[in-house]
Amino acid sequence: MIGIWQSHVDLFLIVAGVAMLLAFGLPLLVVPIRWARLFRWEVPQSQALVTFLGRSMGIFISIMAIFAFKAAQNPSYRPFLFDLMLWIFGGMIVLHIYGALRKAQPFTETIEIALWVVLSLVTLGFYPV
Numbered sequence: 001m002i003g004i005w006q007s008h009v010d011l012f013l014i015v016a017g018v019a020m021l022l023a024f025g026l027p028l029l030v031v032p033i034r035w036a037r038l039f040r041w042e043v044p045q046s047q048a049l050v051t052f053l054g055r056s057m058g059i060f061i062s063i064m065a066i067f068a069f070k071a072a073q074n075p076s077y078r079p080f081l082f083d084l085m086l087w088i089f090g091g092m093i094v095l096h097i098y099g100a101l102r103k104a105q106p107f108t109e110t111i112e113i114a115l116w117v118v119l120s121l122v123t124l125g126f127y128p129v
Contacts, residue, residue: 001121003129010072012126013081017068020061029058040106064088078128086127089120 005012027035032054036043043050064085071077093116099105100113 002124003127005125006128009078009126009128012122013068013072013078016085016123017065017072020065020068025058025062025065027058028054029062032058039108075128082123082127085123086120089116089123092116093120 032051033043033047036050036054067077067081071081093113096105096109096113096116100110
């Protein structure tokens with residue numbers, strides 16, 4: 001299973017980069033409070049910290065997306081990027097399971113566990129071996 005679609009890795013990295021930017025990076029960077037409310041988070045009265053953390057995460061995700069575009073053009077970047085993505089996805093799975101067990105997150109975040117598992121499996125399928 002690992003690397004079975006590696007011949008299409010360029011396309012995967014471009015699609016992954018666009019998806020990262022559109023689904024998470026830019027919304028968190030530009031409208032973090034609206035994004036949080038969309039995912040059913042309770043937003044505190046004082047929004048400064050939430051806005052700062054949301055924008056910080058948006059910058060991080062946007063940089064990951066840009067690196068995905070660069071890795072699509074430069075095969076030597078791919079092993080690092082794929083390892084990083086898999087570690088991040090694994091961390092997100094653990095984080096969301098922990099939040100679900102503690103009942104500390106809205107149901108939309110619990111549903112995201114499946115997203116992170118699927119993203120991990122798809123990423124393994126494109127993994128450059």
